[in-house]
Structures are given as structure tokens and as C-alpha cells.
Amino acid sequence: MKTNRRKFIQGIAGASAGLILPASCTTNSKKESASSEAPAIHIKNKPIKASHDVIVVGAGLSGLHAAMLLEESGYDVQVIEGRQRLGGRVYTLLDVPGKPEAAGEYIGANYARMISTVNKLGLEMYNPEGGGNNRPWLYNIKGNYIDAKNWESHKLNPLEGEDRTLLPHRFLSTISHRDNPLSGKPLDAWLEPEFHKYDIPHDQYLRSKGVNEETIRLMNVVIHSGGMHRTSAINELRRYHVMHFSSGKISFPDGTNWKMVKGGNSLLPEAMAGSLKNEPHLGKTVVGFKEENGIVQVSCADGSEYRGKHIICSIPISVLRNVTFEPHISGVTKEAIDQMDYGLSVQAHFLVKEPFWEKDGMEANMWTDGPLERFAVRTKRNKTDPDAAIAYINGPESNKFRLMTDDQVFNYVEMKLAEMRPSTKGALERLIIQSCERDVHGAGDWVYWQPGQVKKFANHMRNNHGNIHFCGEHTSIMERGMEGAFESGERAALDIILNA
Amino acid sequence: MITLKTKNKKLNLKTSKIFYPLFLLTFLLISSCGQKEKKEEPTFNIKTESKTTPIAETNSDKTQNTNVLGKRMFIACAACHNLKKGEAHKVGPNLYGIFGKKSATTEGFEYSEALKASGITWSEETIRKWMQDPAGYVPQTKMAFVGIKKEEQQTALIEYLKEETKIEE
Structure with a gap:
């Protein structure tokens, strides 16, 4: 048994070094690794039996999709989830008027796996009335209110020629995508060494394209919480490449380009969970994985334990810093766990008691380079919905909210709003602070790649650690967002199914 | 299969031996899951066919x-x-x-x-x-x-x- 253990540990060391050999396949390994000094297993213990073929950690889209595929292939699967709800980054705020989506919102016509699952489970998709966010913005730049119609001729407009018609909230997506070197390439091209030269700070990339400093500053308003200098250009180039890849080429049969789940996107993870033979267990915060003799023991914060022959782990990579692995994770994978980060977005939801925009005669929605970034009166999805508004902060300004309680966030947002827009004072009623990061289970909205990380980590994200297989949006190859989650769950499930 | 392109070919042979018992078990599960009853804990309202359709009869x-x-x-x-x-x-x-x-x-x-x-x-x-x-x-x-x-x-x-x-x- 001891020999097996040693071989096993060597296997893990190999796996972490990027060789992705399975634990049980290491007889050729010659190198003694430091971790082989770990204590031998307690031979007094009876052999541990797996309670399930596969334990799936995380009941978001990736974990649930993997669980469904594994079950269809005959595996006995148990899904466990840290939060007291399903869905992860799909979360319909059912208690907020108008039931806004707090995270994953639009289902693109190209979201093949997601659409297929929605249809299979008998859910309905629709295009809500009013569509996306189509009220015009009132820009507040350097303290000046600027209407969209005045922007082209305004002295604070940093662009030249025809570009002056480009509105500030479109700067980041439009200018980043110009001459995108990934255009025309397959969706996995971003992983190829030929594009590593773009794994540099995004602001640096833009300067090399002749974009001026004020334009870069305005692009920085709504980029991830890391800001332009901490975001790899290839992260942004990939983002817009994926966005544009199928636009104009793939649409729903009714000609629309996106839809939502009728009744709220949260109905999808609920239906996925409901289709499984074993009901997912909620409130199971995973704190450790321990693999012995091909069985992985999963320990939860409430003291409960699960044992599986395989694990599918959809925990966001930065949250894995709080999870222990035995044998240890080392090498590139460990560096990725320690260094990768997620964008942070904070939403402060309000009920609008009186239409403040009627009081001051300006557009209701604000896009600002100040501390609140965006404040939007939500488009009503049903005529009976009351007016509701969201302060939505996702750029570098969002980091400070990590230091605040929900009440403090409300206090701060109300104070800054009243300074910028006095008519909002007393016009708003607090509803809820929402962020996918404001509990121990979430990391943020999307993973973002810092300069140099694509080259270093991007091809290691999918390596298994013994019998633990990783999925989640951060491990996706071709897609991003919700479809990226599905793609990753499919890949992780196939890793198990095809190696059986 | 997506990540498998980088994997060693030996892997398949060896894992298939090691997982042979799993294969058998999987087969048994497939053939028996038609009788498998779900516990009565109706937290989720949406029931679908896949829950009750035995895999052996797809x-x-x-x-x-x-x-x-x-x-x-x-x-x-x-x-x-x-x-x-x-x-x-x-x-x-x-x-x-x-x-x-x-x-x-x-x-x-x-x-x-x-x-x-x-x-x-x-x-x-x-x-x-x-x-x-x-x-x-x-x-x-x-x-x-x-x-x-x-x-x-x-x-x-x-x-x-x-x-x-x-x-x-």
C-alpha cells in the first residue's frame, strides 16, 4: 500500500507539472518528489468505499451540466453546493420587483448546449418587452453632464473624425475589437502561442494602436475591477472575438439574437437539478479533498464527508485558495490558483419612489467616470412592474465595496448619487445589494486574465489533479459566460466518461 | 476529449485496465437504474422525463x-x-x-x-x-x-x- 501511495504521489506531482498523467499511471516516474515523504496511510483503517461514482462540487451551470451528462452515461452522481441556492452565477432576484437577473442574463442564439438543455427540460425562452438596456445614457464626465446628442461636438470627446459619434459606453467594446487579430480565427485560437505577443497590458496594446490617453481612461471605467493595466489584451480581444464570432451568422428560428428563460434564468439550474436522480445537497461548503487509493474524500465545512471515484470541481479558481488538497497541488496549477482573479461587479438595487428624472428634466440613466460608474433605471419587463433602479459598478471602482457591509454600500451609493444627482435624494428605497462575490463561495463575475497569464496558465486550466477534474467558466476554451460554463462541464464529464 | 490531445497514449490502456471494474459497475448501474426509486424530497418542482426514463430504454x-x-x-x-x-x-x-x-x-x-x-x-x-x-x-x-x-x-x-x-x- 505504501508503494502505491508513493507512486500515486509522484503521479500527482507529474500532473501538477502539466503532464496530466492520471494518478494510477506513473510507474515510469523516476523522480522522487518531496511530497512522497508524506505520512503513509493508516493501514489499520478499512478500505474506504466510494459513496458515488462522481461527486460534483458546485450546482452552477457547469457542474449541473456535467452531472446530467454523467448520469445519462450511467454514472451515479451526487451534486453538492456550498450556497443555500442552486445556479451559481445564474441568479434571478425573485424577490426584487421585476425579477432582475443578478448575473447571467442573455442566452445567445449560438449558446448551443444551453439552448439544447433549456429545450430538453421543457422550459420556455422569450424576448422580454423592451429588450436590453435601451434607455439613452446621460454621461457624467469630469463632473459635466453630457447628453448623447451633444457628445459628438463636446469638448471632452477625445476622439477624432467619424469616431466622435461613438458614445463613451461603447468605447471599450468597439475600440478593443478594432483590427482584432483573432478575427476570422477559430474560437480557441487565443490559446495558440502565435497570439502570446498580445498577452500584455491592455492599455499598452491600445497605445501601440495609437489610442490616446483620455480614450483609454474612459475605456477603463467599465473594464473589469483589475483595470486596463492589469488586464491582458488577449483577454479583451478574446472577449470581443467570441461576442462577434456568430453575430449576424446565427440567430434563433424567430430571427432574434438572444433570449431569456421565461420566469427567470434561475429556472434552468433548478430544472437541471430536478432532472437528476440524486437531489443536489445545498449548504455543503467544500473545505478539502483527499485522495487515497483512487477514492477522493470531500470534506465540507459542516463536518460532512462524501467519497467519490471521481470529483468534478467547479469551484472558482481563486476560491480554491481556501480548499486543501491532499496530495498537494503544486507547480503551475498552484500558481494559477494563487494568482488568478475575477472581475468584481456590485449592484445596489433600489425601488424608485418618485421619478427623479422628471424633477430635473435629464435622462434617467447615468454613465459616469465617477465612483458609481453606472446608474440605470431598469427597463420594465412587465408593464405592472414598479420603477426600479440599479447602481452597477464593475470597473476598478468596485474593489472598495469589498471593504463594506451591505448597509455601508447603500450609504455610500446614496451619498455619491445625491452629490452627483441631487434629485435622487429621498427618491429611492433600498432593496438589495447583489454581487457574485459577496459570500465565501463566489469569486466575482468572470475570470479575467492578467498580462502574462494566458501564456502561463491558459493551457493548464483543464489539467486534472488525480481523480479531481476541474470545470467552470474559467476553464472554458471556445465559449465564455454561461455557454462557457456548459462547455467546461461537458469537457470535464467527457474526461471521465472517455477514460472509463 | 478536449484536453486529451496532450495526454499520453499509454494512459488509455492503463486506465482501461484499472477502470475495468468501474466499467462493470457502470454497466450494472445502467441495467439497474430503471428500478431505482428517487427519494421523496420534492424541493424542485420541475420534473422531467429524464428522471424516470431508464437509460437502458433510450x-x-x-x-x-x-x-x-x-x-x-x-x-x-x-x-x-x-x-x-x-x-x-x-x-x-x-x-x-x-x-x-x-x-x-x-x-x-x-x-x-x-x-x-x-x-x-x-x-x-x-x-x-x-x-x-x-x-x-x-x-x-x-x-x-x-x-x-x-x-x-x-x-x-x-x-x-x-x-x-x-x-x-
Whole structure:
């Protein structure tokens, strides 16, 4: 048994070094690794039996999709989830008027796996009335209110020629995508060494394209919480490449380009969970994985334990810093766990008691380079919905909210709003602070790649650690967002199914 | 299969030995899960057919396609493609009767300009090239697929597709 253990540990060391050999396949390994000094297993213990073929950690889209595929292939699967709800980054705020989506919102016509699952489970998709966010913005730049119609001729407009018609909230997506070197390439091209030269700070990339400093500053308003200098250009180039890849080429049969789940996107993870033979267990915060003799023991914060022959782990990579692995994770994978980060977005939801925009005669929605970034009166999805508004902060300004309680966030947002827009004072009623990061289970909205990380980590994200297989949006190859989650769950499930 | 391209070939042989008991167990589970009762804990309201449909009685088993690897490989395709006559197009076209067909000619599906212009006739050989790297074979295709790199997996999937897309007599 001891020999097996040693071989096993060597296997893990190999796996972490990027060789992705399975634990049980290491007889050729010659190198003694430091971790082989770990204590031998307690031979007094009876052999541990797996309670399930596969334990799936995380009941978001990736974990649930993997669980469904594994079950269809005959595996006995148990899904466990840290939060007291399903869905992860799909979360319909059912208690907020108008039931806004707090995270994953639009289902693109190209979201093949997601659409297929929605249809299979008998859910309905629709295009809500009013569509996306189509009220015009009132820009507040350097303290000046600027209407969209005045922007082209305004002295604070940093662009030249025809570009002056480009509105500030479109700067980041439009200018980043110009001459995108990934255009025309397959969706996995971003992983190829030929594009590593773009794994540099995004602001640096833009300067090399002749974009001026004020334009870069305005692009920085709504980029991830890391800001332009901490975001790899290839992260942004990939983002817009994926966005544009199928636009104009793939649409729903009714000609629309996106839809939502009728009744709220949260109905999808609920239906996925409901289709499984074993009901997912909620409130199971995973704190450790321990693999012995091909069985992985999963320990939860409430003291409960699960044992599986395989694990599918959809925990966001930065949250894995709080999870222990035995044998240890080392090498590139460990560096990725320690260094990768997620964008942070904070939403402060309000009920609008009186239409403040009627009081001051300006557009209701604000896009600002100040501390609140965006404040939007939500488009009503049903005529009976009351007016509701969201302060939505996702750029570098969002980091400070990590230091605040929900009440403090409300206090701060109300104070800054009243300074910028006095008519909002007393016009708003607090509803809820929402962020996918404001509990121990979430990391943020999307993973973002810092300069140099694509080259270093991007091809290691999918390596298994013994019998633990990783999925989640951060491990996706071709897609991003919700479809990226599905793609990753499919890949992780196939890793198990095809190696059986 | 996506990450497998970097894996050592020895891996499969060894893991298949080691997982042979798992295979058996899986088989037993498949054959017994028809009787498996779900605990009565109705937290989730939406019930679906897949919960009560025993795996041993799904359609593809009725056709007695014994190509297990091919069937498993098709998991990577199923989100986009139906195979049977009369089934809807999904994000990708229905592949009924695909072998011997000219590319981009199935009615009711909007193909990319690139595939329309490709002049490909789908044969074992061309389908193999396509499933290995669609965008490498036909640049600018709108099929977003990472590709199947292992030859035995390609072969199994081709055999599976041949059987499942066969034109009904």
C-alpha cells in the first residue's frame, strides 16, 4: 500500500507539472518528489468505499451540466453546493420587483448546449418587452453632464473624425475589437502561442494602436475591477472575438439574437437539478479533498464527508485558495490558483419612489467616470412592474465595496448619487445589494486574465489533479459566460466518461 | 476529449485496465437504474422525463448500436446536432443522411458562406478531417468546435454517425 501511495504521489506531482498523467499511471516516474515523504496511510483503517461514482462540487451551470451528462452515461452522481441556492452565477432576484437577473442574463442564439438543455427540460425562452438596456445614457464626465446628442461636438470627446459619434459606453467594446487579430480565427485560437505577443497590458496594446490617453481612461471605467493595466489584451480581444464570432451568422428560428428563460434564468439550474436522480445537497461548503487509493474524500465545512471515484470541481479558481488538497497541488496549477482573479461587479438595487428624472428634466440613466460608474433605471419587463433602479459598478471602482457591509454600500451609493444627482435624494428605497462575490463561495463575475497569464496558465486550466477534474467558466476554451460554463462541464464529464 | 490531445497514449490502456471494474459497475448501474426509486424530497418542482426514463430504454439503445465509444463521443456533438429523419435543426444542422451528401445542402439550415463554397462531399475521409479541426479544414466556418484529435475516437464516432444517420428504407 505504501508503494502505491508513493507512486500515486509522484503521479500527482507529474500532473501538477502539466503532464496530466492520471494518478494510477506513473510507474515510469523516476523522480522522487518531496511530497512522497508524506505520512503513509493508516493501514489499520478499512478500505474506504466510494459513496458515488462522481461527486460534483458546485450546482452552477457547469457542474449541473456535467452531472446530467454523467448520469445519462450511467454514472451515479451526487451534486453538492456550498450556497443555500442552486445556479451559481445564474441568479434571478425573485424577490426584487421585476425579477432582475443578478448575473447571467442573455442566452445567445449560438449558446448551443444551453439552448439544447433549456429545450430538453421543457422550459420556455422569450424576448422580454423592451429588450436590453435601451434607455439613452446621460454621461457624467469630469463632473459635466453630457447628453448623447451633444457628445459628438463636446469638448471632452477625445476622439477624432467619424469616431466622435461613438458614445463613451461603447468605447471599450468597439475600440478593443478594432483590427482584432483573432478575427476570422477559430474560437480557441487565443490559446495558440502565435497570439502570446498580445498577452500584455491592455492599455499598452491600445497605445501601440495609437489610442490616446483620455480614450483609454474612459475605456477603463467599465473594464473589469483589475483595470486596463492589469488586464491582458488577449483577454479583451478574446472577449470581443467570441461576442462577434456568430453575430449576424446565427440567430434563433424567430430571427432574434438572444433570449431569456421565461420566469427567470434561475429556472434552468433548478430544472437541471430536478432532472437528476440524486437531489443536489445545498449548504455543503467544500473545505478539502483527499485522495487515497483512487477514492477522493470531500470534506465540507459542516463536518460532512462524501467519497467519490471521481470529483468534478467547479469551484472558482481563486476560491480554491481556501480548499486543501491532499496530495498537494503544486507547480503551475498552484500558481494559477494563487494568482488568478475575477472581475468584481456590485449592484445596489433600489425601488424608485418618485421619478427623479422628471424633477430635473435629464435622462434617467447615468454613465459616469465617477465612483458609481453606472446608474440605470431598469427597463420594465412587465408593464405592472414598479420603477426600479440599479447602481452597477464593475470597473476598478468596485474593489472598495469589498471593504463594506451591505448597509455601508447603500450609504455610500446614496451619498455619491445625491452629490452627483441631487434629485435622487429621498427618491429611492433600498432593496438589495447583489454581487457574485459577496459570500465565501463566489469569486466575482468572470475570470479575467492578467498580462502574462494566458501564456502561463491558459493551457493548464483543464489539467486534472488525480481523480479531481476541474470545470467552470474559467476553464472554458471556445465559449465564455454561461455557454462557457456548459462547455467546461461537458469537457470535464467527457474526461471521465472517455477514460472509463 | 478536449484536453486529451496532450495526454499520453499509454494512459488509455492503463486506465482501461484499472477502470475495468468501474466499467462493470457502470454497466450494472445502467441495467439497474430503471428500478431505482428517487427519494421523496420534492424541493424542485420541475420534473422531467429524464428522471424516470431508464437509460437502458433510450432510443439509441433500441437501435442496438453497440458502439459504446462512438456513442460517448457523440456527447460532444449532441448539443448542436440531431441525427434522425424529421428532427429539428439545432445550432447545427440535422445530420440525417449525411454520408455521401454535398456540404451545406440540407434544407432549412443556414450554412456559412465558407462551407457553401467548400465543395466538400461528406465521406468517411472528409468527415474525419472535419471533426478533427473544422476551422482548420474550412476556415470561417461558423461551427464552434474544438475538434477530436484521437484517431480511434474519430473512427468510433464516424461508425456511430454512419449507423445513426443511415437513410431509412
